[in-house]
Amino acid sequence: MLKVFQGWVHRYFSQEEAVVLAVVLGLGFSIIIFFGGMLAPLLTGLVLAYLLQGMVMLLKRWHMPHWLAVWTVFLLFLGGLGALFGVVVPLVWKQMLNLFNELPRMSNEWQDQLMHLPERYPALVSEEQIVRMINTASGELGQLGQWVLSQSLASLPMLVNILVYLVLVPILVFFFLMDSSKIRDWMVNYLPRERRLMSEVWTEMNQQIANYIRGKVVEIIIVGAVTYVCFAILKVNYAALLAVVVGLSVLVPYIGAAVATIPIALIGLFQWGLGNEFMVLMIVYAVIQALDGNVLVPVLFSEAVNLHPVAIIAAVLIFGGLWGFWGIFFAIPLATLFKAVLYAWPKGVEAVSEGAPPEEE
Structure with missing residues (x-):
């Protein structure tokens, strides 16, 4: 058993870069698992910068200076962010509130339709089964209402988090785009020469x-x-x-x-x-x-x-x-x-x- 384990280790970890790669992957996943909540704005900015990097490279291939390409893409990003939070989010939020207000009426109509099933299909379903189903659904809707109420009461911390994201994430996106080569070179310095x-x-x-x-x-x-x-x-x-x-x-x-x-x-x-x-x-x-x-x-x-x-x-x-x-x-x-x-x-x-x-x- 020991020889098998030693052979496996020698095959996959006999080179320095293999060990370094394993350490980097393990460290990266550990940081995300244990500190992902605290580093969420940083990770969000990194992901968004990664998405926008392709547009920056495209503009640079059109002979646009790096700083101008970054500013162009960043301003487009801010415009899209403004449209999202100024138009889409309020519209979706309003329709969501309307839906929750309509849920009691929808539930009553659904119950009326279900109560007619025993008359139409007495061999398939009984009135007791329908009543049990309605009670179960009512309990689930009650839990859903309690959850919505708890979320609304806890909306202040959520609003604070949204404001933090709206301030920090665009700043992080800008610096990740502007200094991407410097960050990459800094990380490469800590890797083995043979990689x-x-x-x-x-x-x-x-x-x-x-x-x-x-x-x-x-x-x-x-x-x-x-x-x-x-x-x-x-x-x-x-x-x-x-x-x-x-x-x-x-x-x-x-x-x-x-x-x-x-x-x-x-x-x-x-x-x-x-x-x-x-x-x-x-x-x-x-x-x-x-x-x-x-x-x-x-x-x-x-x-x-x-x-x-x-x-x-x-x-x-x-x-x-x-x-x-x-x-x-x-x-x-x-x-x-x-x-x-x-x-x-x-x-x-x-x-x-x-x-x-x-x-x-």
Whole structure:
């Protein structure tokens, strides 16, 4: 057993850069797990700067000076941030409050419809089962109301956190963009001179993750905007709120679209019943999902993330359980990082070993 362990350690950790890479990965994940809450503004600024770096590089390829490219991208970022918090967030918040105010009426209508089921289908369902179901649903709605009340009472600390983010994150984004080369050079100084394995892992990871994150942000914006326009034309209640739900649903492959269907169907049923308008709504939603999966995704993700569906679902469950929303957002990039490390590590270590000069006797 000891020989097996020694052989495994010699194979994967015989080179200095392999040990350094393992330490860097372990230290990075440990910092995020234990200090992620405190460093959340810093990590958010880093992620946003990473997303905007591609635009900076594009402007520099057009022979624009670095400082001018950074300021141009940063001002565009501030404009988008202002539109988000000045237009989208208030609209979604207003529709969310309206929905919570309408929940009692919707619940009463739902109960009336359920109480007619024993008369229509006495062989399938009894009145006792309907009453039990209604009591269970009422209890869940009561817990939901208590949660909303507790969140509203705790809104002051949340507002303070939002203000902190609105001040710190743009400043961090600007400095990450302006001094990206200095920060990168400073980090490289602490790495080994021979870093073939690290370079290979970083190249694959950077290509996959950059393509995925930027493509996913664009996909969320396009899917959400198209959904809002279509639902507004159909005069669907809470169109902005449903558009946000549909846009964010693309974060979770195979599951998000199915989950987003439930609120859309329920709101459509309460608004129109099983009529032609409801059928048109579901057909439009199905077309949006089909265009997203068969047209938009292949165009945006030119460098496909080649992961098995089981690996994607496992990554969403693991990282979502660790870090919530951000864990779900970065589940596939983190799974890609693990895949890049697993594929490059043995090959990189062996390549380094083969390229090393023979030892002197």
